[in-house]
Amino acid sequence: MSHETTGTTIIEEHLTVKLNIIRKIEKQMQEQWTASKVFEADVPDHSTNNYNTFFVTFPYPYMNGRLHLGHAFSLSKCEFAVGYQRLRGKHCLFPFGFHCTGMSIRAAADKLKGEIEDLGFPPQFQMHADEEVEEKKVVILNEDESSAIDNKSKSKKSKAAANSDGKQYQWEIMRSLGIEDDNEIRRFTDPQYWISYFPLHIKRDLEMMGLKVDWRRSFITTDANPFYDSFVRWQFHRLKEGGKIQFGKRYTIYSPKDNQPCMDHDRSSGEGVEPQGYTLIKLRIHDDHIPAILKTHVTSSTNGVYLAAATLRPETMYGQTNCWLHPDILYVAFETRLHGILICTRRAAQNMVYQEFTHIYGQYTILAEFLGSELFGLPLYAPLSYYETVYVLPMMTIKEDKGTGVVTSVPSDSPDDYAALMDIKNKPNLREKYHIKESMVLPYDPVEIIELEPDGRLAAPTICNQMKIHSQNDRDKLLEAKEKIYTKSFYDGILLVGKYANTKVSDAKKTCKVISRSNDECVVALVDQ
Numbered sequence: 234m235s236h237e238t239t240g241t242t243i244i245e246e247h248l249t250v251k252l253n254i255i256r257k258i259e260k261q262m263q264e265q266w267t268a269s270k271v272f273e274a275d276v277p278d279h280s281t282n283n284y285n286t287f288f289v290t291f292p293y294p295y296m297n298g299r300l301h302l303g304h305a306f307s308l309s310k311c312e313f314a315v316g317y318q319r320l321r322g323k324h325c326l327f328p329f330g331f332h333c334t335g336m337s338i339r340a341a342a343d344k345l346k347g348e349i350e351d352l353g354f355p356p357q358f359q360m361h362a363d364e365e366v367e368e369k370k371v372v373i374l375n376e377d378e379s380s381a382i383d384n385k386s387k388s389k390k391s392k393a394a395a396n397s398d399g400k401q402y403q404w405e406i407m408r409s410l411g412i413e414d415d416n417e418i419r420r421f422t423d424p425q426y427w428i429s430y431f432p433l434h435i436k437r438d439l440e441m442m443g444l445k446v447d448w449r450r451s452f453i454t455t456d457a458n459p460f461y462d463s464f465v466r467w468q469f470h471r472l473k474e475g476g477k478i479q480f481g482k483r484y485t486i487y488s489p490k491d492n493q494p495c496m497d498h499d500r501s502s503g504e505g506v507e508p509q510g511y512t513l514i515k516l517r518i519h520d521d522h523i524p525a526i527l528k529t530h531v532t533s534s535t536n537g538v539y540l541a542a543a544t545l546r547p548e549t550m551y552g553q554t555n556c557w558l559h560p561d562i563l564y565v566a567f568e569t570r571l572h573g574i575l576i577c578t579r580r581a582a583q584n585m586v587y588q589e590f591t592h593i594y595g596q597y598t599i600l601a602e603f604l605g606s607e608l609f610g611l612p613l614y615a616p617l618s619y620y621e622t623v624y625v626l627p628m629m630t631i632k633e634d635k636g637t638g639v640v641t642s643v644p645s646d647s648p649d650d651y652a653a654l655m656d657i658k659n660k661p662n663l664r665e666k667y668h669i670k671e672s673m674v675l676p677y678d679p680v681e682i683i684e685l686e687p688d689g690r691l692a693a694p695t696i697c698n699q700m701k702i703h704s705q706n707d708r709d710k711l712l713e714a715k716e717k718i719y720t721k722s723f724y725d726g727i728l729l730v731g732k733y734a735n736t737k738v739s740d741a742k743k744t745c746k747v748i749s750r751s752n753d754e755c756v757v758a759l760v761d762q
């Protein structure tokens with residue numbers, strides 16, 4: 234045993250000796266390169282027609298941490314290329330930028346601030362139940378293993394790993410970046426500190442790697458660097474002059490709190506989410522039935538009061554039989570610029586005010602609030618519908634965070650709508666509970682609007698009967714039914730009514746939840762590009 238140990242030590246020392254020598258040489262060479270400024274490339278003298286140049290660039294890494302092995306791997310390609318071309322006698326330039334633009338740094342700085350507010354300074358992290366289990370596991374392992382020091386550090390790590398959302402504390406992330414001193418970590422509550430800290434440290438790391446960079450030509454982005462800032466502005470002006478770019482608006486995921494678009498890397502959840510476009514169907518409340526609380530806001534210039542339903546199937550509007558609201562969801566009424574007074578969920582209204590629905594971008598006044606149940610039984614005009622008047626009825630499966638929370642009902646082609654309509658038709662108790670008269674429900678049957686082989690002209694009722702769906706609560710079956718007929722209806726369905734009668738549905742057819750890193754619920758906004 235002692236023999237083996239001695240043998241290992243000798244080999245290790247031998248290895249270290251070699252390594253130390255190589256490291257020494259590396260350092261000497263790097264000092265020599267710096268002293269003789271070999272990587273500083275000046276503008277070549279073009280009067281001599283010396284175009285024997287080579288330029289390499291690396292996409293600026295983002296300055297919210299130290300570089301990792303993936304960066305080193307990608308950098309090695311630039312590094313080898315520029316080294317090789319230099320050996321071939323080319324005049325080589327390798328500049329290096331540090332990317333600081335965007336909300337990630339600001340969001341991480343704010344998280345540190347929040348952690349101090351919640352947990353004091355230095356933050357006292359609490360262990361969670363499952364982390365305790367984790368720690369116990371580590372303790373058991375410790376008993377069997379000889380390298381106790383190593384495991385101690387492991388147990389410490391698992392102890393303070395996560396906050397109540399299961400996410401790592403920003404403080405811990407800073408420690409994992411090698412910043413151990415709590416006072417030093419506190420400095421990162423200032424976003425500017427990130428911009429001074431990481432570029433400096435990363436530059437040192439890259440110098441140690443021996444990167445052949447002209448460090449005179451290194452820079453940070455953002456307006457902390459007026460030169461770079463004006464360079465970017467210059468580029469945009471040139472592109473605009475050349476007619477290559479246009480100033481316009483686009484639907485974008487937007488954070489009202491941060492007052493700017495919330496792109497993927499700015500989000501703490503909801504990466505990859507794109508705006509979902511819906512068609513809004515305005516179902517006008519009969520003027521003589523406008524709720525009393527709204528009447529005071531209706532003037533001669535008000536262009537009607539509407540329930541704003543969101544649909545993905547505008548081509549089915551001929552078959553509307555009623556409008557669904559959830560009894561317990563809170564709906565708001567707000568005045569729009571061009572569309573009268575609209576009623577929908579607050580979340581949907583919030584989205585619309587960022588899409589130029591109101592006079593002042595991002596601002597609106599809530600004229601009244603209603604629970605869905607307070608609006609049941611209101612008579613509506615549903616555009617294009619076969620029925621002149623349709624009524625507001627209850628649907629229990631409406632989701633508050635989808636569309637506008639107002640759903641227009643097409644029982645001929647939507648299994649959900651058919652199941653809910655059958656519920657209210659077949660259950661007098663349900664009607665009674667919400668004061669809904671028979672006349673608002675019983676005369677309303679599904680309308681034939683799309684022909685779909687082999688399900689015939691009423692695909693949703695057919696599939697619901699086939700699958701023995703008895704109520705809107707048969708959720709799994711309803712999901713399956715929807716999957717079965719939606720795609721088929723889109724590709725194979727033929728419209729039977731209206732302007733596009735006899736055309737395929739696919740030919741006739743021409744708001745989402747994201748949380749930004751600042752913990753704001755985002756909206757879809759129409760914003761300047």
Ligand code: ANZ
Pocket residue numbers: 543544545546549630631632633634635636637638639640641642643645646647
């Ligand atoms: C009319 C219609 C006709 C619809 C039709 C579907 C089929 P997916 O595809 O699941 O996203 N909807 C809208 N908002 C809703 C909410 N807050 N809760 C529950 N359902 C809601 O479904 C989009 C459809 O779900 C929308 O299109 C709307 O019903 C309903 F043959 O409008 B549809």
